[in-house]
Amino acid sequence: MSASRRRAPATLGLGVLVAASLLTACRGGTGTPAISGTPAPVPNVVTLVVDAGPTAAGGAINHAYVTVNVCASGSQTQCANIDHVLLDTGSNGLRLVASVLAAHAVALTPLSDAAGNTLEECVSFVGGQTWGPVALADVHLAGEAALKVPVQVMNDTASGAPPPATCGANGTLINGVSGFAANGVLGVGVFEQDCGQSCVAPATPLALYYGCTAAGACAAVNAPLTDQVTNPVALFAADNNGVIVTLPNLQSANGDPSVQGTLVFGIATQSDNALPSSGIAVLGTDAAGDFRTAYNGAATGMPGLIDSGTDSYAFSDATIAVCASGAFVGYYCPAVAPLSLSAVNTGVGANATSSTVDFALDDPNSFVAGATAFIDLGGGGGSTTFTWGMPFFYGRTIYVGIDQRAAGLYTGPFYAY
Amino acid sequence: MSGLVSLGLALAFDPAALASLGGDAASIETDAAALRGTPITRPSPAYTVREIAGESSMDVQEFTNNRGVVFAVSWSAPVIPDLRLLLGSYFGRYTDALARLRQAGIHRTVRIDSPELVVESSGHLRAYRGLAYLPSEVPAGVTTAELQ
Numbered sequence: 001m002s003a004s005r006r007r008a009p010a011t012l013g014l015g016v017l018v019a020a021s022l023l024t025a026c027r028g029g030t031g032t033p034a035i036s037g038t039p040a041p042v043p044n045v046v047t048l049v050v051d052a053g054p055t056a057a058g059g060a061i062n063h064a065y066v067t068v069n070v071c072a073s074g075s076q077t078q079c080a081n082i083d084h085v086l087l088d089t090g091s092n093g094l095r096l097v098a099s100v101l102a103a104h105a106v107a108l109t110p111l112s113d114a115a116g117n118t119l120e121e122c123v124s125f126v127g128g129q130t131w132g133p134v135a136l137a138d139v140h141l142a143g144e145a146a147l148k149v150p151v152q153v154m155n156d157t158a159s160g161a162p163p164p165a166t167c168g169a170n171g172t173l174i175n176g177v178s179g180f181a182a183n184g185v186l187g188v189g190v191f192e193q194d195c196g197q198s199c200v201a202p203a204t205p206l207a208l209y210y211g212c213t214a215a216g217a218c219a220a221v222n223a224p225l226t227d228q229v230t231n232p233v234a235l236f237a238a239d240n241n242g243v244i245v246t247l248p249n250l251q252s253a254n255g256d257p258s259v260q261g262t263l264v265f266g267i268a269t270q271s272d273n274a275l276p277s278s279g280i281a282v283l284g285t286d287a288a289g290d291f292r293t294a295y296n297g298a299a300t301g302m303p304g305l306i307d308s309g310t311d312s313y314a315f316s317d318a319t320i321a322v323c324a325s326g327a328f329v330g331y332y333c334p335a336v337a338p339l340s341l342s343a344v345n346t347g348v349g350a351n352a353t354s355s356t357v358d359f360a361l362d363d364p365n366s367f368v369a370g371a372t373a374f375i376d377l378g379g380g381g382g383s384t385t386f387t388w389g390m391p392f393f394y395g396r397t398i399y400v401g402i403d404q405r406a407a408g409l410y411t412g413p414f415y416a417y
Numbered sequence: 418m419s420g421l422v423s424l425g426l427a428l429a430f431d432p433a434a435l436a437s438l439g440g441d442a443a444s445i446e447t448d449a450a451a452l453r454g455t456p457i458t459r460p461s462p463a464y465t466v467r468e469i470a471g472e473s474s475m476d477v478q479e480f481t482n483n484r485g486v487v488f489a490v491s492w493s494a495p496v497i498p499d500l501r502l503l504l505g506s507y508f509g510r511y512t513d514a515l516a517r518l519r520q521a522g523i524h525r526t527v528r529i530d531s532p533e534l535v536v537e538s539s540g541h542l543r544a545y546r547g548l549a550y551l552p553s554e555v556p557a558g559v560t561t562a563e564l565q
Contacts, residue, residue: 057521090525090541124497124545126538127515127524166499181521194542198473198495206473206496208542288495288544303544307525314526316537322530329517330528380528384546384565385539387525 041270042143044239048247048261050373050390053181054084060181061372062311062390064247066263068186069140070096072108073148079138080104084183087263089245089400089415090289090307090387091187092194093229094139095123095152097176098132100183108135108153113221117211120218121152121229122167123194128174130154131163134209134223139232144265146235150227154184161212166220185309186232188243188263190289190413191403193228200224234402239266241405242412244273245308249395253338253362255371259394267399268408275399275408275416282399282416284351289413293386295343303385304345306398306415310389312379313359315343320361322380328364332378337363343386351414359391437479437505438534438549440487444505445469445479451502452477463556464488477503480550480564488554489564497538497545504549507534511549535561 046066053060064087071079082100101108110133111119119134132154139146155176177183187194199206205220209228212218234240247261268275283291285305293304295315312331323333332339338360346354362376375394392398401412410416437444442465449469459466469477473495480489490503501508514529514536526539538547548565 060522061520063522086523088523090523092542123542125523125525126497126540126545127527179521180523185523191543195495196543198543202472204472207499208496289541290544303540303546305541307541309523310525311520311522314539316526316528322528328520331520379526380530384537384548385526387539 042238044142044144044265044270044273046142046263048087048245048263049258050247050256050260051258052372054177054183056177057084057181058178059372062374062377063181063372064245064261064308064390064393065182066141066186068094068096068184070094070101070106070151071138071140072106073136073138075138078106080106082183086180086182086185086309087245088185088187088307088309089189089243089398090305090309091185092189092191092231093151093187094137094149094184094232095130095132095154095187095229096184097180097182098153098155100177101153108137108151110135110153111150111227113209113211113223113227115211115221117213117221118161119221119223119227120161120210120212121208122163122210123152123208125174128179129163129168130174131167133212134227134229141232141263142265144233144236144239146232149232149235150230152229154180161216161218164210164218166207167210187229187309188231188233188400190242190285190400190415191231192234193225193230195223195228196225199228231402233265234405236265239269239273240402241269241407242267242399242401245393245398245400247393247396250373250375252368252371253376254366254374255368256373257371259373261393267401275410277409280399280416281345281347281353281355282351282401282410282414283345283347283353283355284349285413285415286348290385291348291415292346293343293388294346295386296341301344301346304343304388305385306388306392306400306417308390308393308398310379310387312377312389313361313391314379314385314387314389316380316384320378320380323364326365328367328377330380331364332361332380333363333365334361334378337361337366338376345388347414351410355417357388357392437503438487438490438507439551439554440505441485442467442481442487444487445481448477448479448502452498463559478564479503482554482556484554486551486554488556489548489550491546491548491565493544493546495543495545497540497547500538500549504536507549507551510534511536 292301
């Protein structure tokens with residue numbers, strides 16, 4: 001890491017506040033400039049849309065997208081609104097496809113590791129992996145600004161090194177717009193950094209961050225927290241303790257053409273983002289970001305999470321038939337539909353609430369062609385995680401509280417609904 | 418396109434040299450060295466478990482049946498361990514099956530189910546878990562629950 005990159009936390013907040021004010025001014029904000037020390041509330045809501053995704057995606061389903069304004073760090077001119085960035089409550093940090101940035105003429109400069117080599121990252125999404133350098137960007141969402149955010153530039157074949165043999169060992173590389181069905185991924189999960197302390201100082205660095213020489217030779221390296229890909233929300237001047245995701249219920253069990261909802265920044269920080277004091281389940285997570293889910297009357301739970309980046313209820317149940325053909329190979333095709341199911345979520349740590357969730361699965365072969373939002377979609381998955389994917393979001397308001405940040409009466413990490 | 422990527426990587430790295438799933442007990446030592454972990458043996462009537470515990474909560478278990486064949490591997494780790502190493506000669510079948518999944522996007526849970534090979538893999542950064550086994554080599558009476 002270069003010395004100029006290192007920043008003092010005390011000055012960071014000030015820098016962000018000043019920049020946020022400038023941003024408001026540049027965008028013709030109507031508010032009167034604050035003259036006291038208390039910053040005025042900033043616009044903190046962006047539109048969430050579930051649709052077919054970017055043209056190159058070839059038709060996405062159950063993908064919730066936002067538009068993210070990204071600038072090369074420190075630049076007022078090298079900026080672009082990147083549409084169809086996947087909202088992902090199951091990961092942390094912003095990742096953008098290099099070709100999309102290039103098409104908008106936004107060039108992000110990669111960071112260097114401690115040895116002066118390019119800092120790159122190999123992230124696994126289980127079904128595939130992404131590869132690309134870590135670079136600083138200024139990220140704007142509604143009136144919020146996060147400056148000098150480490151982001152991943154996925155599939156950067158121009159300035160980045162090719163992936164080492166160990167990247168791709170867990171499946172194919174899914175770097176492109178078509179693989180992700182998105183122009184990028186906005187990870188707004190329960191942590192500030194994607195890896196955290198596990199990547200800071202082990203004697204054998206995890207196979208996640210890599211230092212790559214100019215000749216393209218890459219080796220796993222440790223990365224300080226300040227260089228790790230970071231949840232932009234955590235770097236906002238205010239409204240930085242989490243997000244609230246709201247999507248309406250669907251009109252049809254066989255699929256809606258598209259749906260719109262909202263992504264709100266901050267929890268219990270403004271008048272529009274209150275955390276109700278009753279009637280909600282606040283589920284604390286462990287150090288990995290999981291609460292516990294006991295499926296179908298099981299005595300013991302398995303790790304569970306609420307994940308807008310997953311298109312289905314993803315869990316393992318050998319008694320439910322899996323679609324063998326059609327567009328939904330690998331998803332559940334229950335013989336009798338709808339199939340009613342139930343699971344109990346229990347928080348970990350201080351926020352140890354329990355909550356029973358009833359849900360249903362339909363046969364995806366009965367889904368309407370061209371629809372993009374499906375409420376009763378289940379995916380056969382690994383037996384060791386219960387993933388409450390996009391179907392869980394329809395008709396709910398979901399709160400995602402960031403680790404060690406207070407939100408009303410609660411402190412993250414938590415998911416609440 | 419993804420198929421080409423896989424081919425390129427396969428040429429640079431010979432999976433047969435590090436066969437684990439389907440390999441013999443000696444291959445576990447190779448894995449332990451590659452994963453920089455220390456294997457611990459836990460015998461059971463129907464099989465032997467070698468647990469390779471490494472830094473940063475990385476944990477891999479390899480199960481050998483009484484015929485000396487590694488019939489299952491499971492893992493729990495902050496990043497997915499090298500599956501080309503752990504799946505050995507079965508890695509290609511795994512990636513072929515992944516390529517047949519039709520819907521694009523992030524897949525945080527994957528289940529590959531075939532008569533020869535079953536792979537269940539799930540999780541996210543900081544906590545991945547998975548299990549791969551060869552159904553025909555699993556000793557009678559052993560359930561998948563005890564392999565995790």
